[in-house]
Amino acid sequence: MKRLLVLAAMLPLAALAETGYYMVTTYDVEGQASIDYKYWNAHYKNSRNVASPEIGIGYGVTSRxxxxxxxxxxxxxxxxxxxxGVEWQNDFLLTQGQYDVDVALHTLVERARRRDNGYYVEFGPVLQTQVWRTQLNFNLFFQREMDNGLQNETELAYQWQVKQRWKPWFAPGLQGFGEVGKWNDWLPSKQQSHRAGPALFGELGRVKYEAAYLFGKNSRRPxxxxxxxxxYLF
Structure with missing residues (x-):
């Protein structure tokens, strides 16, 4: 257990934040509640594998x-x-179909289980459009760790997604995620993290699913x- 705690302390909150592995998208889900299970793992060469299960409760408070x-x-x-830790995500739709591209504001606050590890904040624009049956997404997020006794910088992360709406229960696509370092002074390309790969999406009754397998760098390591x-929607 002590070794586990030491390893967990070595990983920054940003590396465990869910938006490095799951797309934030713009939808009107007013009045809809959901139980949301997420899971990711990273297999590093010559190093320990890391995984993170998560479970949440979501709700569409209004159409926006x-x-x-x-x-x-x-x-x-x-x-x-x-x-x-525990995180609180709030997304606000700024447009609802009146333009070619829908825009939302994503915000997230994550509190570490150990108080001396501080907390983590994230915010940024969420963009979504559709060309015939193809849905396109691109997001830019500003991230910062705070109140942990360290001198932290505001960093920049991105997400992109291409989804082909073939069938409600089966939609193939691609996803990509990355972190480039300080938002106004990017790291050298070899020190940045970029990963991408094939993805699947679908909806069966009250159950929605998505899954992806990503290749590249995670926390700056292959x-x-x-x-x-x-x-599960209800």
């Missing part, structure tokens, strides 16, 4: 405001599981990552 509270855990090599998200 979605909110979700999520609890997170971390695992190393599929063994002991340790709670890492890794293959698997991500999945399953929502």
């Amino acid at each position: 405001w979605y909110t979700e509270v999520t609890a997170q855990w971390v695992q190393f090599n599929g063994r002991q599981t340790r709670a890492t 890794a293959n990552s698997f991500t999945m998200r399953v929502q």
Whole structure:
């Protein structure tokens, strides 16, 4: 257990934040509640594998405001599981179909389980458009760790997605995620993290799912990552 705590402390909050592995999208879900299960893992070469299961409760408060509270855990090599913190996500739709591109504002606050690890904030624009049956997404997020006794910088992360709406229960696509370092002074390209790969999406009754397998760098180290998200809507 002590070794697990030391390893968890070595990982920055930003590396465990869910938006490095799951797309934020713009939808009107007023009055809809959901139980939201997420899971990702990263397989590093010559290093411990890291995974993070998460479970949350989401709700569409209005046609423009979605909110979700999520609890997170971390695992190393599929063994002991340790709670890492709780996050509160709020997304606000700024447009609703009147323009070619829908725009939303994404915000997230994550509180670490250990108070001396401080908390993490994230915010930025969410963009979505559709060309015939193809949905396109691109997001830019500003991220910062705070109140942890360190001198932290505001960093920049991005997400992109291409989804082909073939069938309601099966839609193939691609996803990509990355972190480039300080928002106004990017790291050299070799020190940045970029990962992308094939993704699947679908909806079966009250269940929505998505999954992706990503190749590239995770936390600046080469890794293959698997991500999945399953929502039960009610």
